[in-house]
Amino acid sequence: MTSPYDQIIVDIKDYVFHYQIESQNAWVSAQTTILDALGCAIEGIATSSGCRSLLGPVIPETITPDGFRLPGSSYQLDPVKGAFDMATMIRYLDRNDALGGKDWGHPSDNLGALIAVSDWLSRSSASGRLIHKGPRLTMRTLLEATVKAYEIQGCFLLNNAFNQYGLDHTVLVKLASTAVVSWLLGLSEDQTMAAISHVWMDGIPLRIFRTYPNSTLRKSWAAGDACMRAVQLALLTRSGQSGAPTVLTEPRWGFYATTWRGESFAPPRQYGTWVVENVFFKITAAEGHGISAMEAALQQTIRIQAQGLDPGHAIKKIKIRTNASANMIINRPGKLHGAADRDHCMQYMIAVTILKGAVPDAADFQDDSPWAADTRVTALMAKCEIMVDKDLTRDYLDITKRSVASGVTVLLHDESELGEVLIEFGVGHPRNEETLPAVRAKFKKNMALLFSEQEVKEISAAMTQDGPISSFIDLLVRNKPYTKL
Secondary structure (H helix, E strand, O other): OOOOHHHHHHHHHHHHHHOOOHHHHHHHHHHHHHHHHHHHHHHHHOHHHHHHOOOOOOOOOOOOOEEEOOOOOEEOOOOOHHHHHHHHHHHHOOOOOOEEEEOOEEEHHHHHHHHHHHHHHHHHHHOOOOOOOOOOHHHHHHHHHHHHHHHHHHHHHHOOOHHHEEOOHHHHHHHHHHHHHHHHOOOOHHHHHHHHHHHHHOOOOOOOHHHHOOOOOOOHHHHHHHHHHHHHHHHHOOOOOOOOOOOOOOOHHHOHOOOOOOOOOOOOOOOOOOHHHOEEOOOOOOOOHHHHHHHHHHHHHHHHHHHOOOOOHHHEEEEEOHHHHHHHHHHHOOOOHHHHHHHOHHHHHHHHHHHHHHOOOOHHHHHOHHHHHHHHHHHHHHOOEEOOHHHHHHHHHHOOOOOOOOEEEEOOOOOEEEEEEEEOOOOOOOOOOOHHHHHHHHHHHHHHOOHHHHHHHHHHHHOOOOOOHHHHHOOOOOOOOOOOO
């Protein structure tokens, strides 16, 4: 007789199959998150040759019958490569939404898998190539899938720090996407648990590619890798592969014993709709933990300029008070080795903000940016002193507050001190009233890179209707293919 599945797996399956979304705010929030992610994807494919070089069929010019139509392109892909490409586009420039807890992650990463599979299923079932046994393939279903994938990933990272084990948080993208894609495919509840068990059998990437001095652009496609594998695991399970019921708890050979140092996961908060309603939107291109610090530094810059001083020459020291997660992720003293370092370096973010007199754009982190070689940036970075504050760390982890606060104090060469500017809820935080208008403006600006104003209006309107998913994706297709670079 087969052993029952580990309770963690059972709870995820029960949530995906049986939870009824009653919060109207959750449905509206899901619409906002999808549009924001699509804008990020369009920005990625339209502005980054590095992003475009990763996209398209493995065998050039291959067209998958009834395949996923990749937004912003003419590519028609199988769902596995489609999931990789879609998630990579969303994530590549580090502009998609985020959530912090014991670990940090980007819930919209999951949309790579959800959108690719939903569109492929919608086209394949409409043509009769596939008999679909899962939920209706409409926008309402995509919204439900989004809410549930966000919740699974987010609830896990609130209480479990994979980074403390040297492991990458994208395992939670693979977990959430596998569970929800299994439901979309029409797998049974037992099959879904089997697919979820494969996530833990699979192993987890090291997070070394996010850390100084080994930062690489893998961080821009790690989510794509997780989504691709999630779809593959669900499809393998659909073809008859069995699962491992005690993959987590089995003595000696299970995940807890081999990877989690003999401990168990801290139980996630009860699954509902909290994550999608409390996600942090990335209005700027920099890593999210640095946004409040940049806003504070900008206010200090205005103070200095009001005295008729040049910030680049007047500053003797910059003191940054922040939370422990920010310190661990983006405190990078010393020489930076590329864009992957710069957009994850608080010192660089603050220095460029002060010298530019504005929050950095995505281009300001690239190798060809004038700031990358500016000796004034290097000099200001050396003047930054980052300190971990226990109160800000507590507020960061407090589920009722969820601040991502940083305070910046500036000491001038004349020995005068500009008192601390503390930003608790920067633009992008759900408690900042400027967030939603900024998200809408960001979406319109990104979409304008490839679409007319009228087309953007049609895309936004279709998000509020319960039409076929494939009809919505058709609005995002561009007939001009992007050439691999």
